[in-house]
Amino acid sequence: MSDRGANVVAVARRADRLASLAQRPTVGKVIPLVGDVTNGETRQAIIDTAARVRDGEIDLLVNNAGIGGIGPFADATPDRLRQIMEVNFFAPVELTRLALPHLAHGRAAVVCNISSVLGHRAVANKSEYCASKFAIHGFSDSLRAELAPQGIQVTLVSPSTTDSEFFDSLVHTDANQTSSSIGRWTPDRVARAALAAIKTRKSEVILSAGGKALVYADRISPPIMNAILRSKG
Template sequence: MPRRRDSFQATRCLITGASSGIGAAFARLLAADGARLVVTGRSADRLASEVEHLKDAGASADQILAVPADLTDADDRRKLLDATSERFDGALDLVINAAGVGAYGRFESHAPAVMRQVFEINVFALAEMCRATLPMLRRGDRPSLLNIGSIVARRGLPGRPEYSASKFAVAGLTEALRAEWTIDGIHVMLLNPGFTTTGFERNVVVHTAIYKTESERSMTPDAVAQAGLRALLRGRRELTLTARGRLLLAVNRVVPGFVDWGFGRWTRRLYADAPALAAAEQRSTDPSPPDSSSA
């Protein structure tokens, strides 16, 4: 079993999706705890802005290295990994995979490209980051991998089919790696946030859903990151956030048919207005690349 740590002082960390949202919150908290960071995000400007915020809050210039990268691009991933290896002499103590995008709306209304684009960022890029950072984690001190899942990693939601599928894949990969990497003494954790107050909706691949979730978002990114870091220190394997999210998953485990019935009834009522449905479902044939800087 991996040895636990009692703080993140001097921990060598790589954080994806660090230019906004949950990834940026992890960077703020870890920097304040004295960790050494390599941070990445698709937007160079937003990443630079976050680094300036960290420095304004007291982080030293040599504590943080920012490397803008599109994690779906193999050359960009290699650039990021080479910079990380050089920065930390080939070793990592903590990897946080927080980059991700969503897609909202009914499955039938979306082009096949939507599913592929969501999986490229949420699953394939994350998987390759796991694969590529493993040699550095093996050389780390009490190393850990933290993958950001979601409530929908454990219960698919209507209006979120592509996103739900991608997060189920992340959960399955994380569980498999947890077993495989135990021989290397690497702690692997899945963090499942609920609705968090980020700009997530602004960066979705497509948004044709009638039901909007902006008003449902109540947990702050800092609260998510704080809970995640506490769970890492305690050696937790998985953490699901918000009482509402835990209740949903508990009911789904005991009476999944009831949850199916409830979501089905809710969906039938939501889409009862055929003109509203037609107006909402503008078929997307060529979704534009989103900013994948926050899960």
């Protein structure tokens, strides 16, 4: 986005990654902010920093930070659920709450929540992750209807498996657990698709042919999809 002239507050916990991002030549400014989105003070600092860039206005909030875990629910600790919900649900919701007054003054502002196809159709061994993505899906649908009168759009982006570092930092997960590499999108492709959805003020986009097949087959016949996924269990 900064390549296209936007001023961006970029947030992550790893300072070295943010520093190299900020050093890239861009048209707009990249303001690095090192912090954990599960921390309330960090969330306030993110919104304050973004609001300072242009007289209290924020045009776009992208809730992208996300983590996952793989494995049976019965074997998992409560901490896996807690960590996943904190990052994937409570953090984006509370960032949205803090951003709203500033978004209301933005020009055709957008809240973009990065969800997953697993926020539309749940599968085995990812119960906590699916629950977190269903939660952000439901929150997004509700908020979209609430904010429409103010001209604020809520865009839900649902990628399929992406060739990112996601699977290197799974929470409380056996090292042998992995996900299919077939048809993985690159992070760059996901980012471009998300940006296109934001620019055209889409309510929801499901990325990848495989993702669309999963979601639309489930919408047509949940019992058939339940049977297929049970057999793969």
